[in-house]
Amino acid sequence: MxxxxxxxxxxxxxxxxxxxxxxxxxxxxxxxxxxxxxxxxxxxxxxxxxxxxxxxxxxxxxxxxxxxxxxxxxxxxxxxxxxxxxxxxxxxxxxxxxxxxxxxxxxxxxxxxxxxxxxxxxxxxxxxxxxxxxxxxxxxQEDKMASLGRLSAGLAHELNNPVAAVVRSADTLKEHMRATPENFKAIMHLNLTNEQVDSVDEAFFRKVDQRINLSLLERTTLEDDVTDWLDDHGVDDSVDLAGPLVEFGFTTDDLDSVLARIGDDNLAGVLAWLVNNLVTEKLVMDISEASKRISTLVNSIKNYTHMDRGVGKEQVPLGEGIRNTLTLLDHKLRSKHIAVTLNLANDLPLVGGWPGELNQLWTNLIDNAVDALPDGGQLTISSEPDGSEFVLTKITDNGSGIPDAIKDNIFEPFFTTKEIGKGTGLGLDIAQGVVKHHNGSIKVESEPGRTVFSVCLPIQ
The missing domain is CATH 2.60.120.10 (Jelly Rolls)
Known part of the structure; x- marks a missing residue:
């Protein structure tokens, strides 16, 4: 041929x-x-x-x-x-x-x-x-899948911690509740008046919502003081009464006050009851906090993907989308110890647009900023009305900046400064496409130590 x-x-x-x-x-x-x-x-x-x-x-x-x-x-x-x-x-x-x-x-x-x-x-x-x-x-499609992969990895990591906390606390609570009958038996042998019972209840509820933060040195010192107090008053601390008491803010002065109201004969039984209920309360609070964290993450991913909404144009609260995006990128932010400052105006108006596209916009811009930041960097996100017709959102990082020689190329498709395999060069191109689809504008200002991406979107 x-x-x-x-x-x-x-x-x-x-x-x-x-x-x-x-x-x-x-x-x-x-x-x-x-x-x-x-x-x-x-x-x-x-x-x-x-x-x-x-x-x-x-x-x-x-x-x-x-x-x-x-x-x-x-x-x-x-x-x-x-x-x-x-x-x-x-x-x-x-x-x-x-x-x-x-x-x-x-x-x-x-x-x-x-x-x-x-x-x-x-x-x-x-x-x-x-x-x-x-x-x-x-x-x-690869860029979107890579973005979804990063979010999924971060979400899996974020969910793993509270899920593990729930399982751990539930197992501990199960073991702890087995000791309750013995504590109940000791309480039944106490001779307390109604006024004394009320005083113990008052001491318990005054402290139950008070989880204090102490340094290791402060905690050790306070535990030593409480342990010495218990020894001086003949209370057996073999089941670690001092630790839970200190965690909820009990001091030797508080213990003196309890003692003055109930007397020496009832002290050991009352303190055992107090500690038993404090530990139970602590475990329940840990489960509650971990469950709330799981709920927050699930709601964030649901709102981010808009699984329960239509696909048409709607009135979008920008602040909600930015917060959800930060929640899903939190693992990446913490892995580089990046401090985030969020300044969202209280009177931020709704923007007419496509929620999924806007979330992709925030993801690409924030993810890009995180990649550009050094360990311990600073990321600032602000959003406020710009006149009566626009909302101006700025994403600022204190990274090394964008060289002047390539500043005009960063929005071009497939242009990237990352290593081969680390980026597709479409993140900013997609961001620019989303902004144009919303009849808005995007621009960048950069110098060493300060790079600002400004996104202006029309309210209607």
């Missing part, structure tokens, strides 16, 4: 005249490639349009070894440079998966091609637009 007959097998060349295909053949080089031949490595300059005549090749994520296949090209497909393409360097590896035969046209001929052979140029440009559309769709 001649080269002209081979090119006639390409569906894209169905309407291209033979004379133009012959022009392509005359200026191209036919090359045979063995299996596993690396055509391009990441970062290589791209100088040729390649037409696959036989074989199979792939673009993968590997540099010098196996990687995930991003795209596969068989016979009658196109690789490399195309007319009017701005492609200069390739980001991924291109390698043959079978012995292949290609036709290569150098970039020096593309100007003549576009100026004199309109049908051939049109066929190749159509291939370029199809390639961009498919690659953009695939990469956007």
């Amino acid at each position: 001649t080269l002209l007959e081979s090119l006639r097998q390409f569906p894209a060349f169905e309407t291209v005249p033979d004379v133009q295909l012959q022009w392509l053949i005359d200026r191209s080089e036919e090359v045979s490639l063995p299996i596993h031949h690396v055509i391009n490595k990441p970062g290589d300059k791209v100088d040729h349009l390649m037409l696959v005549l036989e074989g199979r090749m792939v673009i993968d994520s590997g540099q010098n070894g196996p990687g995930d296949d991003l795209a596969t090209f068989g016979p009658q497909s196109f690789l490399g440079l195309l007319p009017f393409s701005r492609l200069e360097h390739i980001r991924n590896r291109v390698i043959t998966e079978a012995p292949s035969r290609v036709l290569r046209l150098h970039r020096d001929h593309l100007r003549e091609l576009s100026q004199t052979h309109y049908e051939l140029t049109g066929a190749l440009v159509h291939q370029m637009t199809t390639r961009v559309r498919e690659y953009t769709r695939q990469t956007q």
